[in-house]
Amino acid sequence: MKKVGFIGWRGMVGSVLLERMRAEGDFAGIESVFFTTSQAGQPGPDVGAGSAPLQDATDVEALAGMDIVVTCQGGDYTREVHPKLRAHGWNGSWVDAASALRMEEDSIIVLDPVNRTLIDRALESGVKDFIGGNCTVSLMLMGLQGLFDQGWVEWMTAMTYQSASGAGARNMKELVSQMAALGEIGAGLAADPSSAVLELDRKIGDALLSAEFPTEQFGAPLAANLIPWIDKGMADGRTKEEWKGAAETNKVLGLEASPIPVDGQCVRVGAMRCHSQALTLKLKQDIPLADIESAITEANDWSRLVPNEEEVTLRTLTPAAVNGTLDIPVGRLRKMVLGPDFVTCFTVGDQLLWGAAEPVRRMLAILLGRL
Ligand code: HSE
Numbered sequence: 001m002k003k004v005g006f007i008g009w010r011g012m013v014g015s016v017l018l019e020r021m022r023a024e025g026d027f028a029g030i031e032s033v034f035f036t037t038s039q040a041g042q043p044g045p046d047v048g049a050g051s052a053p054l055q056d057a058t059d060v061e062a063l064a065g066m067d068i069v070v071t072c073q074g075g076d077y078t079r080e081v082h083p084k085l086r087a088h089g090w091n092g093s094w095v096d097a098a099s100a101l102r103m104e105e106d107s108i109i110v111l112d113p114v115n116r117t118l119i120d121r122a123l124e125s126g127v128k129d130f131i132g133g134n135c136t137v138s139l140m141l142m143g144l145q146g147l148f149d150q151g152w153v154e155w156m157t158a159m160t161y162q163s164a165s166g167a168g169a170r171n172m173k174e175l176v177s178q179m180a181a182l183g184e185i186g187a188g189l190a191a192d193p194s195s196a197v198l199e200l201d202r203k204i205g206d207a208l209l210s211a212e213f214p215t216e217q218f219g220a221p222l223a224a225n226l227i228p229w230i231d232k233g234m235a236d237g238r239t240k241e242e243w244k245g246a247a248e249t250n251k252v253l254g255l256e257a258s259p260i261p262v263d264g265q266c267v268r269v270g271a272m273r274c275h276s277q278a279l280t281l282k283l284k285q286d287i288p289l290a291d292i293e294s295a296i297t298e299a300n301d302w303s304r305l306v307p308n309e310e311e312v313t314l315r316t317l318t319p320a321a322v323n324g325t326l327d328i329p330v331g332r333l334r335k336m337v338l339g340p341d342f343v344t345c346f347t348v349g350d351q352l353l354w355g356a357a358e359p360v361r362r363m364l365a366i367l368l369g370r371l
């Protein structure tokens with residue numbers, strides 16, 4: 001029975017991972033060992049075989065006893081522990097949700113519905129580090145896999161509308177606190193049909209900019225606002241999130257030698273846990289819309305075409321509609337007035353599922369020979 005060590009299982013991505021693994025019965029037939037960075041010795045979770053004391057996540061000897069390590073602990077942990085564990089001679093498989101090792105030459109970014117061939121080749125050639133991709137990239141590729149598989153894409157821009165969850169659990173809470181503060185300030189005026197809307201707007205506007213408004217996590221109001229900046233700035237004017245869009249898309253697709261240009265602007269919006277993206281694609285030729293539609297729907301079991309109509313768009317192509325599901329709806333699909341080889345579409349996906357936990361869960365299943 002394979003020994004699988006879990007680190008960072010209590011955090012947001014880790015909790016979603018455990019939830020999914022429980023739902024899929026993934027804990028059966030493996031020996032699960034739970035590690036902790038702060039509470040060694042305390043009882044671990046019961047995933048079917050009773051609870052055992054938590055192990056120390058920095059104990060290289062204990063980690064080296066695992067066949068597979070799955071971590072959602074974050075990049076700092078990976079940077080600290082992974083090199084020590086490898087230096088110790090450990091040759092097990094490391095499956096990681098954090099970005100720290102993503103662009104390493106001897107790692108692979110895993111998104112098996114899209115790059116299973118690359119994953120299998122990597123396994124054959126002895127690759128041992130399997131890293132989940134950036135959430136926007138994974139969600140975009142799950143939606144548009146068909147177009148990339150066909151080799152139709154000459155270049156693409158991704159304008160993103162990223163949820164609070166991408167910034168972390170505390171940020172999700174801060175977003176709701178911001179909404180609550182605004183609700184309190186505006187409630188009376190909003191409910192009164194005869195109140196002056198400009199008065200309501202002024203109160204909300206003043207509150208958003210007041211020193212008391214809770215912005216510790218985001219550094220700016222997100223409720224009734226947006227933040228056109230995600231992650232660190234880079235020398236060329238992109239943010240790191242925008243850089244990842246290009247670098248990781250091409251790494252997932254195995255196109256680093258002749259990359260497809262990808263660029264855009266990444267924006268944080270007040271959605272809870274679903275990222276949305278408005279995509280513009282320059283195709284290599286004029287492909288009929290019907291062929292594009294079938295390529296999108298046939299590429300994998302999760303991408304789903306939403307007809308470009310108002311009612312169904314409002315009902316199914318929003319962060320609220322997709323929240324907590326593995327669906328990747330793609331809608332607002334049409335040729336652009338820019339020319340017949342320009343296509344635009346809009347896609348939504350759950351940042352914690354296909355954007356984080358699900359590719360990691362499935363990579364573990366692949367390593368266990370179950371997928
Ligand atoms: N960087 C993403 C975000 C998180 O800030 O939304 C997941 O890759």
